[in-house]
Amino acid sequence: MLYHSTRSEKASVDSAQAVLEGLAPDGGLYMPAEIPSFDWQNCLNGSSLDMSEKILSALLPDIPHMEQLVHRAYTGKFETETLTPTVPAGDFHILELFRGPTSAFKDVALSMLPQLLTAAKKAKGVQEDILILTATSGDTGKAALEGFHDVEGVRICVFYPYGGVSQVQRAQMVTQEGGNVAVCAVYGNFDDAQTGVKNIFAACQGRELPFRLSSANSINIGRLAPQIMYYFRAYRDLLDGGKIRLGDPVNFSVPTGNFGDILAGYLAKQLGLPVGTLICASNANNVLTDFIHTGTYNRMRPLLKTTSPSMDILVSSNLERLLYLLSGDTELVAGLMNRLNKEGAYTIPDALLAQIQKEFWAAYCDDSRAQEVMGRVYREFGYLCDPHTASGWAAAEDYVAQTGDRRPMVVLSTASPYKFPVAVLTAIGGDTSGSEFDQMARLSAITGVPIPKNLAGLQGKPERHTGVIEKDAMLDYVLHL
Numbered sequence: 001m002l003y004h005s006t007r008s009e010k011a012s013v014d015s016a017q018a019v020l021e022g023l024a025p026d027g028g029l030y031m032p033a034e035i036p037s038f039d040w041q042n043c044l045n046g047s048s049l050d051m052s053e054k055i056l057s058a059l060l061p062d063i064p065h066m067e068q069l070v071h072r073a074y075t076g077k078f079e080t081e082t083l084t085p086t087v088p089a090g091d092f093h094i095l096e097l098f099r100g101p102t103s104a105f106k107d108v109a110l111s112m113l114p115q116l117l118t119a120a121k122k123a124k125g126v127q128e129d130i131l132i133l134t135a136t137s138g139d140t141g142k143a144a145l146e147g148f149h150d151v152e153g154v155r156i157c158v159f160y161p162y163g164g165v166s167q168v169q170r171a172q173m174v175t176q177e178g179g180n181v182a183v184c185a186v187y188g189n190f191d192d193a194q195t196g197v198k199n200i201f202a203a204c205q206g207r208e209l210p211f212r213l214s215s216a217n218s219i220n221i222g223r224l225a226p227q228i229m230y231y232f233r234a235y236r237d238l239l240d241g242g243k244i245r246l247g248d249p250v251n252f253s254v255p256t257g258n259f260g261d262i263l264a265g266y267l268a269k270q271l272g273l274p275v276g277t278l279i280c281a282s283n284a285n286n287v288l289t290d291f292i293h294t295g296t297y298n299r300m301r302p303l304l305k306t307t308s309p310s311m312d313i314l315v316s317s318n319l320e321r322l323l324y325l326l327s328g329d330t331e332l333v334a335g336l337m338n339r340l341n342k343e344g345a346y347t348i349p350d351a352l353l354a355q356i357q358k359e360f361w362a363a364y365c366d367d368s369r370a371q372e373v374m375g376r377v378y379r380e381f382g383y384l385c386d387p388h389t390a391s392g393w394a395a396a397e398d399y400v401a402q403t404g405d406r407r408p409m410v411v412l413s414t415a416s417p418y419k420f421p422v423a424v425l426t427a428i429g430g431d432t433s434g435s436e437f438d439q440m441a442r443l444s445a446i447t448g449v450p451i452p453k454n455l456a457g458l459q460g461k462p463e464r465h466t467g468v469i470e471k472d473a474m475l476d477y478v479l480h481l
């Protein structure tokens with residue numbers, strides 16, 4: 001199946017090559033030239049692994065043995081057999097995406113991406129190793145390490161800002177086992193680490209190296225496509241629970257940063273799943289809320305630090321894919337992205353905005369509202385959620401209040417509350433003293449919600465990766481891996 005860039009139809013590649021390359025040569029993102037026809041009803045019949053296999057085979061048909069790849073990616077790695085369970089809370093349904101090996105929703109995609117990447121490499125006859133380079137503000141790094149460790153033909157190197165991640169996030173990364181992993185702190189903030197990684201990519205271009213560089217973030221279609229499954233899973237669970245009948249539309253409220261999580265929902269809809277409105281939930285970094293309300297995307301504003309750090313983003317890369325999907329106009333998309341790059345803002349045509357507003361609704365939630373939501377959802381429904389999930393809940397409430405749309409609502413839950421113990425303890429009125437491990441223990445004692453095994457087991461685990469380097473030394477570090 002042919003893929004081309006969101007910015008030009010000229011350079012087309014097959015789906016295996018698109019996964020292998022990640023980003024298109026013109027800086028655009030790869031998209032299928034056409035969304036394949038898909039038997040969505042049949043897809044609802046199987047297990048979560050069957051669903052994944054069907055969806056991924058349809059979108060990435062040039063990668064063979066998908067069934068085997070899906071089993072390797074997921075079997076035995078998640079807390080539940082369905083991978084992503086849906087549980088009721090008040091009037092809403094919570095789709096729990098954090099039951100994977102690192103307790104973050106990124107596990108769903110980053111368990112699968114290594115399998116897709118190594119299979120694509122084989123299909124394309126690529127001999128040299130792939131080196132995955134990642135800068136992380138916390139969650140992506142560990143999920144990528146967990147997905148890629150000990151995968152043959154691939155190495156992974158993660159940089160994180162020294163002092164810039166939580167105690168638990170640091171412990172998750174520096175204790176990582178595996179012969180093909182490197183983890184290193186960088187003096188500086190997340191942007192410094194991210195810029196350092198971009199500079200390494202630039203410096204390595206055209207150089208003779210013993211490896212090929214690649215990245216684990218959601219610009220790669222191989223990271224995005226595995227996320228479509230959980231929309232089907234949730235729909236099926238509502239069917240099984242008698243909450244809907246086949247064909248009834250369901251609304252989804254999605255905590256969004258890079259627009260990957262919510263775009264997967266739109267792709268599920270394109271494949272036929274009866275998705276109603278997709279609610280784009282942001283934190284105080286509300287670039288997307290403004291965009292969906294006005295049609296102007298403006299990143300020229302300060303990046304705020306919030307209690308939902310995985311959504312602290314000003315440039316939502318995957319929005320480009322939506323603009324392409326709705327307009328079908330690569331020239332338009334190229335122009336808009338060029339303006340974003342040069343001027344920091346762009347405005348889309350009215351007709352395109354109208355199309356977006358037909359499918360999407362948007363709201364944002366600041367830290368104090370997130371606190372209020374976490375406390376109330378816990379007191380009223382006994383459900384403990386993290387600050388990212390709270391923004392999804394708040395947006396869902398706003399949506400129902402303002403539109404009166406009472407169709408079933410699924411709120412995507414993207415992280416375990418134990419990854420953000422201070423914010424959660426504060427919200428439910430608990431004492432926040434001590435280390436993060438003390439806080440986790442206290443949160444569990446108060447609520448009775450068990451600490452995920454992977455987090456509980458971190459304390460006392462040997463630290464293997466304790467290096468810290470200057471940001472100027474990152475290239476050298478990579479060349480000497």
Ligand SMILES: *Cc1c(COP(=O)(O)O)cnc(C)c1O
Pocket residue numbers: 104105106139218255256257258259260261262310311388414415
């Ligand atoms: C990455 C992340 C998000 C946002 O997902 P996008 O794909 O960037 O939209 C939301 N919540 C958590 C906890 C995350 O780690």
